[in-house]
Amino acid sequence: MNSGKERLINGIVKENPTFVLMLGMCPTLAVTTSAMNGLGMGLTTTVVLALSNVFIAILRNIIPDKVRIPAFIVIIASFVTMLELLLEGFMPSLYDALGIYIPLIVVNCIILGRAEAYASKNPAIPSFFDGLGMGLGFSFALTCIGAVRELLGAGDVFGFHLMPTADHPWMIGGNEVAFFTPASIFVLAPGAFFVLACLVAIQNKIKMDGEKKGKDMSKIGSGCSDDCLNCGETGCSGRKFYDPEGSDGPVGKASGNSEDKKKISEDKQDGKSESQNENTEAKQGEIEETKETKKEEGKDE
Amino acid sequence: MSDLILIAIGSALVSNVVLSQFLGLCPFLGVSKKVETAAGMGTAVIFVITLSSFVCSVIYKYILTPLDITYLQTIVFILLIAALVQFVEMFLKKYMPPLYESLGVYLPLITTNCAVLGVALTNVQKSYGILESVVNGFATAFGFTISIIILAGIREKMEYNDIPAPFKGMPIVLVTAGLMAIAFCGFSGLL
Numbered sequence: 001m002n003s004g005k006e007r008l009i010n011g012i013v014k015e016n017p018t019f020v021l022m023l024g025m026c027p028t029l030a031v032t033t034s035a036m037n038g039l040g041m042g043l044t045t046t047v048v049l050a051l052s053n054v055f056i057a058i059l060r061n062i063i064p065d066k067v068r069i070p071a072f073i074v075i076i077a078s079f080v081t082m083l084e085l086l087l088e089g090f091m092p093s094l095y096d097a098l099g100i101y102i103p104l105i106v107v108n109c110i111i112l113g114r115a116e117a118y119a120s121k122n123p124a125i126p127s128f129f130d131g132l133g134m135g136l137g138f139s140f141a142l143t144c145i146g147a148v149r150e151l152l153g154a155g156d157v158f159g160f161h162l163m164p165t166a167d168h169p170w171m172i173g174g175n176e177v178a179f180f181t182p183a184s185i186f187v188l189a190p191g192a193f194f195v196l197a198c199l200v201a202i203q204n205k206i207k208m209d210g211e212k213k214g215k216d217m218s219k220i221g222s223g224c225s226d227d228c229l230n231c232g233e234t235g236c237s238g239r240k241f242y243d244p245e246g247s248d249g250p251v252g253k254a255s256g257n258s259e260d261k262k263k264i265s266e267d268k269q270d271g272k273s274e275s276q277n278e279n280t281e282a283k284q285g286e287i288e289e290t291k292e293t294k295k296e297e298g299k300d301e
Numbered sequence: 302m303s304d305l306i307l308i309a310i311g312s313a314l315v316s317n318v319v320l321s322q323f324l325g326l327c328p329f330l331g332v333s334k335k336v337e338t339a340a341g342m343g344t345a346v347i348f349v350i351t352l353s354s355f356v357c358s359v360i361y362k363y364i365l366t367p368l369d370i371t372y373l374q375t376i377v378f379i380l381l382i383a384a385l386v387q388f389v390e391m392f393l394k395k396y397m398p399p400l401y402e403s404l405g406v407y408l409p410l411i412t413t414n415c416a417v418l419g420v421a422l423t424n425v426q427k428s429y430g431i432l433e434s435v436v437n438g439f440a441t442a443f444g445f446t447i448s449i450i451i452l453a454g455i456r457e458k459m460e461y462n463d464i465p466a467p468f469k470g471m472p473i474v475l476v477t478a479g480l481m482a483i484a485f486c487g488f489s490g491l492l
Binding site: 025026027029030070073074077078080081084085099100103104106107109185188189190191192193194196197198200201202204205208 | 320321322323324325326327372373374375376379380383415418419422423426465466467468469470471472473475476478479480482483485486
C-alpha cells in the first residue's frame with residue numbers, strides 16, 4: 001500500500017500541498033512572479049523535503065519525542081543551508097532571483113508538516129517518495145501560478161512570448177497585431193493576492209459542489225482562514241514549537257494533547273458537514289467551542 | 302541619523318513586510334478577525350522582532366563572524382528565535398503577569414512567523430550594524446502591526462456584507478489584502 005508510486009501520486013494529485021491542503025502560502029505568493037522562479041523554488045523545496053524526510057525517517061527511533069520538533073528543524077535547516085550554498089555556487093541567477101526565500105524554506109510548513117505527519121512514523125524509502133511527491137506537487141502548483149501571473153503580467157511563459165504585446169506583435173497577413181496589453185499588476189505584489197484569492201474561491205466552489213453531491217470533501221483544506229489562536233488543523237501542527245497552554249519545556253503540540261486534537265478535528269468536521277454554506281457564522285461558534293474544550297482539557301491535565 | 306530614518310520608513314511602509322514581501326502571512330490572515338486581537342498580535346510581534354533582531358545581530362557579529370562560521374546563520378537564527386520566544390514567555394509569566402495576560406497567547410504563535418527569521422536574515426544580507434538592525438526590526442514589525450490592524454478593521458466592517466458563496470472566508474480577505482497592497486504600492490515613490 002505504501003508503495004513509492006502510491007506516495008508520489010498522493011503528493012502530486014490527491015494531497016497536493018498547495019491546491020488541496022493550502023500549506024506554505026508565503027513562498028507561493030512571493031516567488032511566483034514568473035514560471036521559472038516558481039519552478040526553481042519548487043524544485044529546491046522538493047530536494048529539501050525528500051532529503052529531510054529520509055533523514056528524519058532514519059532517525060525517528062533515536063530522537064526523543066519531547067525534543068523532536070527542534071531536532072527536525074535542525075535537520076531541515078542543515079539541508080537548506082547546504083542547498084543554499086550549492087545554488088549560490090552553481091546557479092547564481094536563480095539564487096539572486098529567490099534571494100531571502102531560500103533560507104526561509106526552513107519555516108515552510110509543508111516540510112515540517114510532512115516530517116511530523118509522515119516521516120516520523122514511516123521507514124525511509126516510503127518517506128523519500130512521500131517527500132518527492134509532495135515536493136513535485138508543490139513545484140507543479142508554483143509553476144502553474146507563476147505561469148498564470150507571467151502570462152497576464154508580461155505576456156510570456158517561461159520567457160517565451162505567447163501573447164501579442166506591443167513589443168512582440170503577431171504578424172497576421174502582413175499586419176502587426178498587438179491587442180494584448182500586459183497588466184503588470186499581476187507581476188507585482190497585489191497580483192499575487194488576487195491570483196491566490198481566485199484559486200481559493202475555485203477550490204471552495206469545487207468543495208461545495210462535491211458536498212452537494214454527497215462526496216467526502218473533508219480532505220480539502222480551507223487554508224489558514226480561521227483564527228490561528230483557536231486553530232485545530234493538523235496540517236501545520238509542527239509549526240507550533242511549544243504547548244500553547246504554557247506547560248514547561250518544549251512540548252510539541254501534537255504529542256502533548258493528541259487526543260484533545262483528534263477531538264477538536266472531529267468537532268470541526270461535524271460542524272463543517274452540518275453547515276457548508278453559512279460557514280462563516282458556523283465557524284465562529286465552532287471556534288468558540290473548540291477553545292472551551294481546549295481550555296477544559298488543559299485544566300484536566 | 303537620517304540613514305536610520307530612511308531604513309525605518311523603507312521597511313515599515315515602502316517594502317511592507319506582509320504586503321510586499323509576503324512574510325508572516327499566516328498570522329496576518331489568521332489573527333485579523335477583530336481589531337483587538339490584531340492589535341495584541343501586533344504588539345507581541347513588535348516586541349519579539351525587535352528583541353530577536355538585536356540578539357541575532359549581536360550573535361552574528363561577536364560569535365559567528367569571528368569564528369568564521371557565518372554559513373550556519375540559518376540554523377543558529379531559527380534556534381535562537383525559538384529559544385528567545387520561549388524565554389520571553391517564561392520571563393513575562395514570572396515577572397510581568399499583566400503583560401503576560403495580554404500578550405501570552407500570541408507568543409507561541411510568533412515562533413511560527415516567518416517574518417521573524419526573515420528580518421534577522423535581511424539584517425545580515427544588508428550588512429546592518431546592531432543599531433540599524435534594531436531599527437529595521439522595529440520598523441518592520443511596526444509595518445506589520447499597521448497592516449494587520451487596518452485589515453482587521455476592514456474585516457469587521459465586511460462581516461455582514463453580501464459576498465458570493467465561494468468567496469466567503471479566505472478569498473475575500475485575500476482580495477482585501479490585494480487592494481491594500483495596491484495602496485501600499487503608492488509609498489514606493491517615497492524614497
